[in-house]
Amino acid sequence: MERKVYLDNAATTYVSSEVLAEMLPCLNGVYGNPNSLHSFGRDAMAIVDKARDRVAKAINAKTANEIYFTSGGTEADNWALKGIARAYSNKGKHIITSSIEHHAVLDSCKALEKEGFEVTYLPVDKYGMVDLAELIHAIRKDTILISIMAVNNEVGTIQNIKAIAKTAHENGIIFHTDAVQAIGAVKINVQDMEIDAMSMSAHKIYGPKGCGALYLKSGIRIENLVNGGAQERAKRGGTLNVPAIAGFGKAIEIASRDIIANQQKLKVIREYFIKELKSKIDYIHINGHPHQKINGTVSVTFEMIEGESILMLLDLAGIAVSTASACTSMSLEPSHVLKAMGIPDEIAHGTIRFSFGKDISKNDVDYTIEKLVEVVEKLRGISPLKKKK
Amino acid sequence: MYTKKVISRFENPKNAGSIKGANATGTVGNPACGDIMKLYLKINEETGVIENASFKTFGCAAAIASTDVACDLIKGKTIDDALKVTNKQVVDVLGELPPHKIHCSVLAEEAIESAVNDYLKKKKKKDKK
Numbered sequence: 001m002e003r004k005v006y007l008d009n010a011a012t013t014y015v016s017s018e019v020l021a022e023m024l025p026c027l028n029g030v031y032g033n034p035n036s037l038h039s040f041g042r043d044a045m046a047i048v049d050k051a052r053d054r055v056a057k058a059i060n061a062k063t064a065n066e067i068y069f070t071s072g073g074t075e076a077d078n079w080a081l082k083g084i085a086r087a088y089s090n091k092g093k094h095i096i097t098s099s100i101e102h103h104a105v106l107d108s109c110k111a112l113e114k115e116g117f118e119v120t121y122l123p124v125d126k127y128g129m130v131d132l133a134e135l136i137h138a139i140r141k142d143t144i145l146i147s148i149m150a151v152n153n154e155v156g157t158i159q160n161i162k163a164i165a166k167t168a169h170e171n172g173i174i175f176h177t178d179a180v181q182a183i184g185a186v187k188i189n190v191q192d193m194e195i196d197a198m199s200m201s202a203h204k205i206y207g208p209k210g211c212g213a214l215y216l217k218s219g220i221r222i223e224n225l226v227n228g229g230a231q232e233r234a235k236r237g238g239t240l241n242v243p244a245i246a247g248f249g250k251a252i253e254i255a256s257r258d259i260i261a262n263q264q265k266l267k268v269i270r271e272y273f274i275k276e277l278k279s280k281i282d283y284i285h286i287n288g289h290p291h292q293k294i295n296g297t298v299s300v301t302f303e304m305i306e307g308e309s310i311l312m313l314l315d316l317a318g319i320a321v322s323t324a325s326a327c328t329s330m331s332l333e334p335s336h337v338l339k340a341m342g343i344p345d346e347i348a349h350g351t352i353r354f355s356f357g358k359d360i361s362k363n364d365v366d367y368t369i370e371k372l373v374e375v376v377e378k379l380r381g382i383s384p385l386k387k388k389k
Numbered sequence: 390m391y392t393k394k395v396i397s398r399f400e401n402p403k404n405a406g407s408i409k410g411a412n413a414t415g416t417v418g419n420p421a422c423g424d425i426m427k428l429y430l431k432i433n434e435e436t437g438v439i440e441n442a443s444f445k446t447f448g449c450a451a452a453i454a455s456t457d458v459a460c461d462l463i464k465g466k467t468i469d470d471a472l473k474v475t476n477k478q479v480v481d482v483l484g485e486l487p488p489h490k491i492h493c494s495v496l497a498e499e500a501i502e503s504a505v506n507d508y509l510k511k512k513k514k515k516d517k518k
Contacts, residue, residue, distance in 0.1 A: 304447065309399070316400060344421075345421035347420075349423040382406065382445050383445060384427035385447050
């Protein structure tokens, strides 16, 4: 049988058996609408409440009422940006974000610009870090919202969220973070980190697709994005996706329960992978911060060859990776993240993101390295680009 | 996204590499855009027939497959006929290309043009002597 190695866990993960076991009874057993008043509805709402408690506990929210379930990270980002900006537009119309955010944030900002909001896109350094001094410099009297992602999805760099949040609050500004790639990878404590709003997703942490949540600190105002019902304390309309919510609750509980063990394992795998790569393949660069990064994601640039060809040949060997990110794979432009980090276009095109899952073995890494050596050699053999010596 | 033909040409290109005794080369594209194609031609100076063609390409699967096909399409043709090869012929051999990859076949057409022009330029210089 053909060997398969899945190294695209930053795009999505499988649903773990523990999560699936939590979800299955909600598909046919407890099928009531949680907002119905009868016993069928109440039983379903009990499941949603349990999941809400689990999410709140995992991120140390003060109360479970600060968790609002959404259709995923993208909706949570859209809602946070648009909903908070619109709710505070009488106070000011300026927003600060970074140039390496996920498109869910960047495109929401673009949409807000059309409504008359002004957005500052902060630059990042070569490691993908937002500079606090740049942030302070960008703050204006009419700044109402700062949104900076906790962990970058392409290169894995971790931002100094607490310091950024403190800076926002010193200036009376609300702070939102996209924590989709952070959950399960870094410890998140919304109270300690002073986060006002935070986007989360289930399917990056062995939960189902189509489910996420927005954490919104009590007292922060937000306008509705999805209208149409009294669900989620009248803030987000639409019948609750009970099976997915149950799965999300379980997934985030497991993610925080196992975070230390998973990260210790991934750290060893990451270091071994990079060591092997560097010893066997020349002209490569590891992108992102050397220390302040998550263990599961490794972004590697291979000079003189193009990323999609690498991806395709690895795919033929049963190895799944991605170029910049799955969401931008149809685009011909090099990644906006690598561009912002100052990586020249011609080498940015040769970038591959390897994102490891919790079950990865040393054996998987060895197989990947073996195939990578072949693929890189093959493509460099037919590349017209030569390294200047 | 890709047809089986594209994948097979990409995985096992028939014309990859340089050729000994090539008397014309053409390079198009640029690394910032993510595609560079270089064609090597061996042209019979008496008959003007392309006796051999090969390529080296930096780019995606579609770019590599397109240049490989372009080599096939011009082998055995006179340079005048080679110039008549269009990107559509390249796409036809490959079955189809995704819309955002059509530019790869266009680049392959331009590579042929560039290599033939290189030959004509060199010939002109030689004839002057």
